[in-house]
Each structure stands twice: as structure tokens, then as C-alpha cells.
Amino acid sequence: MSLRIRRARAEDVDFLVELANHDDVEPFLAARRARDHEAIAAEVERSLAEPQDFGRFVIEVADGDGWRLAGSMEFHVENRRSRIARLGGLAIHPDFRGRRLADEAALRFDRHLLDDLDYHRLELEIYGFNDRAMRHAERIGFVREGVRRKAYWRHGEWVDGVQYGLLREELPQ
Numbered sequence: 001m002s003l004r005i006r007r008a009r010a011e012d013v014d015f016l017v018e019l020a021n022h023d024d025v026e027p028f029l030a031a032r033r034a035r036d037h038e039a040i041a042a043e044v045e046r047s048l049a050e051p052q053d054f055g056r057f058v059i060e061v062a063d064g065d066g067w068r069l070a071g072s073m074e075f076h077v078e079n080r081r082s083r084i085a086r087l088g089g090l091a092i093h094p095d096f097r098g099r100r101l102a103d104e105a106a107l108r109f110d111r112h113l114l115d116d117l118d119y120h121r122l123e124l125e126i127y128g129f130n131d132r133a134m135r136h137a138e139r140i141g142f143v144r145e146g147v148r149r150k151a152y153w154r155h156g157e158w159v160d161g162v163q164y165g166l167l168r169e170e171l172p173q
Contacts, residue, residue: 128160
């Protein structure tokens, strides 16, 4: 399957809103994540205006008739001096799951951040109940660094946040 990632554009906002609010996606995204059209459109504009510090990206797959939107991911600068980026929002539309699309897209995204944008370290945090996302992070080279115990109120209960990190020299080739 052919895959590409690119910065989101204004014409992608409707897809990003649908994806963020999909019943099979929303429970696994951060509760504070942008979900409405206005907020996501503002993030897309910021991504285009501040490409080194912030990014909303889409994942596309070739389907024979062109490229179809299949997912999203994002980053923001966490620490400029130490060149640390914080990743989040990786979501694959349920129609495209089961193809390891997230693994390939995330590896390309990580390479872009580490090689093209010159970050030294990537960080992410996953809800403790999201076993699929934790397996994904470890499959693509992230190292589990710790747990923020019962850090988030989600779905009517306190849940852990599992911290992961990836250094430039650890990126799988």
C-alpha cells in the first residue's frame, strides 16, 4: 500500500473533525484535543504558519484513483533549547485499520521531525488503557520511560498516563 504524510490544509479540516469525533477514535485521544471545526481549522493554520514548532499532519493512502485521507498526527515543540518535540493525535480512521498503516506513517513522521526539523528527542504520552497504542509505540522504537499514576480523569475514572521517549540515535532505519 502506498502511503504518504503531509501537512494538513484547509480542505482537510472536515475530515479531521470527523476523525476526532468518530466513536471508535475519540475515546483514545486526549480529552483536551481540539474537536470542533473552528479549533481544528486554527490548528491547521498554525501548522502552516509555524512549521518548525507545530504541525497537524494527515496520512493518505493511494487507492488507484488518487489519495484518500486515512488518518492524522501532530506535534508541538516541548523544549526549544533542548530540541524536544511532543507528539500526539495519531489516529487512523477505522476503515484503514489492521494494515500497520500507523507504524509506517509514524516512522516517516519521526524521521521528518528528527532529520528535517532537527529535533533531538520525541516524547509522547498514552492513556494506560490504550494497549494498542502502547504496542505501536514500542514497535516503532519508543522506550517506555514511566507512568504518571492516575493522572487523568477519563471515561468516569482516573487513568494512568504512560510516558514514552525516542532519541534520534534510536530511530529504526
